[in-house]
Amino acid sequence: MDNSRIKEQVKNEFTDYLGLRNHRKTPERYAILEHIYSTKGHFDMDSLYNAMKQSSFRVSRATLYNTIELLLDCGLVVKHQFGANVSQYERAYGNENHDHLICLHCGEVREHKNGNLFTPAQQKKLQRFKTSYYSMYIYGTCNKCMRVKKAEEKKNKLTENKNTGIKKK
Amino acid sequence: MDNSRIKEQVKNEFTDYLGLRNHRKTPERYAILEHIYSTKGHFDMDSLYNAMKQSSFRVSRATLYNTIELLLDCGLVVKHQFGANVSQYERAYGNENHDHLICLHCGEVREHKNGNLFTPAQQKKLQRFKTSYYSMYIYGTCNKCMRVKKAEEKKNKLTENKNTGIKKK
DNA sequence: ATGTATGCAAACCATTTGCAATGAC
């Protein structure tokens, strides 16, 4: 779908949400939503803060955190905490469903398109819970780190054998 | 399976890992592993620290963090960051596979036994990635918070109507 | 004997909080 169309849609959804929850419709809030839906992929608070400072509309960090909270609550933004100390976020709409492959060693996060493991039908079956979104995190070792690890292990084995040899002598 | 049997198994696995990676086999490390595998369910660093302080073996926070890192690396412990500021951990073995239902409002985390959405066969199909473990997080609204939300929204709608009425007069 | 691991305390830094000023309603 066209991205400007998506923007309009999420803006309307946000407006409805703010009205229903008795929150004020401030320009800051719309500017933040607009900015988030102008990029795809992950972002953290610092990069969002800097990006908006560059652009015409500067908002304080406090307001960013405040607004993200609202966007999470109404399901327009998704939050990830992959293991690093900073939280990552991404827009919820216009983003195909995907898993995250997270390397435990270098921290690299790779996206992996899945076959929609968790179908809407399955979601409905959950008792006493209304699903907003879900995230699948797959932790392991990426190819690059695997090579490093294997090499180290080989080296360690050699060292071990050498030591044993010496002791036996 | 018997839990003492599991303990022995993970201890052996840990020993292999330490040997292979040229790390020292310190009593602290084994005490921590032992402690973690003496309880089921989630725990955070603070509770682990306090629990071990109560017991015979006290270790420093620095060592806890250090050791958890190793246990994560060899896949004996799983780490979760549900949204609160503290990381949660849980043992990886002897824990049936389950999803996590996380309420975005009160932060409650409920476990939900799944039908093994992500099969070993699917894991193998991942290109250039060796899976250690995976986590499925389902974010939404729990029953209790849903009731509160609905009530608030109803109230807001009433207020809105009243205001409109006044303006129209 | 060597160098990794531990324990302590200080440092770090993303996020939260308090409060005065602003502006949506």
Place this chain on the structure above:
DNA sequence: GTCATTGCAAATGGTTTGCATACAT
């Protein structure tokens, strides 16, 4: 005019780091 929201700066607190000591190898 009210009171939620903003922006700033200070506080918070889980986690990390530096360094002297202990101890596994």
